[in-house]
Amino acid sequence: MDKTASKAINVRSFRQKWKDYRRHPGSLILFLLVCLAALITLAVLFFLVVYILVMGIPNLKPSLFAWEYNSTNVSMTPAIINTVIMMVITLLIAVPLGICSSVYMVEYAKRGSKLVRVVRVTTETLQGIPSIVFGLFGFLVFVLLFKWDYSLIAGALTLAIMVLPVIMRTTEEALLAVPDSYREGSFGLGAGRLRTVFKVVLPSAVPGILAGIILSIGRIVGETAALIFTAGTVAELPTSLTSSTRTLAVHMYALLNEGLYVEEAYATAVVLLVVVLIINLISSALGRKIARN
Numbered sequence: 001m002d003k004t005a006s007k008a009i010n011v012r013s014f015r016q017k018w019k020d021y022r023r024h025p026g027s028l029i030l031f032l033l034v035c036l037a038a039l040i041t042l043a044v045l046f047f048l049v050v051y052i053l054v055m056g057i058p059n060l061k062p063s064l065f066a067w068e069y070n071s072t073n074v075s076m077t078p079a080i081i082n083t084v085i086m087m088v089i090t091l092l093i094a095v096p097l098g099i100c101s102s103v104y105m106v107e108y109a110k111r112g113s114k115l116v117r118v119v120r121v122t123t124e125t126l127q128g129i130p131s132i133v134f135g136l137f138g139f140l141v142f143v144l145l146f147k148w149d150y151s152l153i154a155g156a157l158t159l160a161i162m163v164l165p166v167i168m169r170t171t172e173e174a175l176l177a178v179p180d181s182y183r184e185g186s187f188g189l190g191a192g193r194l195r196t197v198f199k200v201v202l203p204s205a206v207p208g209i210l211a212g213i214i215l216s217i218g219r220i221v222g223e224t225a226a227l228i229f230t231a232g233t234v235a236e237l238p239t240s241l242t243s244s245t246r247t248l249a250v251h252m253y254a255l256l257n258e259g260l261y262v263e264e265a266y267a268t269a270v271v272l273l274v275v276v277l278i279i280n281l282i283s284s285a286l287g288r289k290i291a292r293n
Helices: 002-023 025-059 077-108 114-127 131-145 152-176 180-188 193-204 206-222 225-230 248-258 262-292
Strands: none
Touching: 025 262, 077 114, 077 152, 077 193, 077 206, 077 248, 077 262, 114 152, 131 152, 131 225, 152 206, 152 225, 180 193, 193 206, 206 248, 206 262, 225 248, 248 262
């Protein structure tokens, strides 16, 4: 009985939508265009993933995962570890700065503040700047001016500047989406502003904040141009923050650029794809756990 009623409701809903489309043909055209765009996007994504897997999986071999890199095995193990280290350091710098800045703009600054408007325009502008520009900035400031040379810390600071606007904007939008009634209820119970922010507002905004962090992780893991100018291309594990390093994306670029290890570069692309997927799954799981608590 329930299935029959559900089918009847679906039929009536379809008929109603068809009548609306007949009265407004423009809506039908827009609907078809949206569906076409979604199909094209999925098709391109599917093609890229399948192409990488088909070209890369047959070239995976144990020597690519040796502990030390040399010109014979072109091992990607140091690059994988360097990628994780670079990601952790960058997030430790950018996430607290981005979240605290957004909390100030939403919770403490006056509504309509000129400073807030300037910061918003600046962050939106920085999001559209090519990564090569950030790389040149990091090279001039961290490598030459501060005399850190090509180093892990120079690359991490450059990436932190790159992802900071993304974290700030997504966190700000997440905080603005929290209803004011939550804040008013907390104030009514006698909680102060700081307690309200950390106990009520931020936990409610965790999904949006996490979305910005995941986007930042994707940009950190896949970045090459900025790191070539700041972190260098040394395929070794860093011994300090001033050691030159090579991330997985830079490692793949170096193999393709040399022209001698194209097959190994395809295998590296598969590993890079898997690493990004694993990191995103872990981040999503942690976000859901934090949101439940």
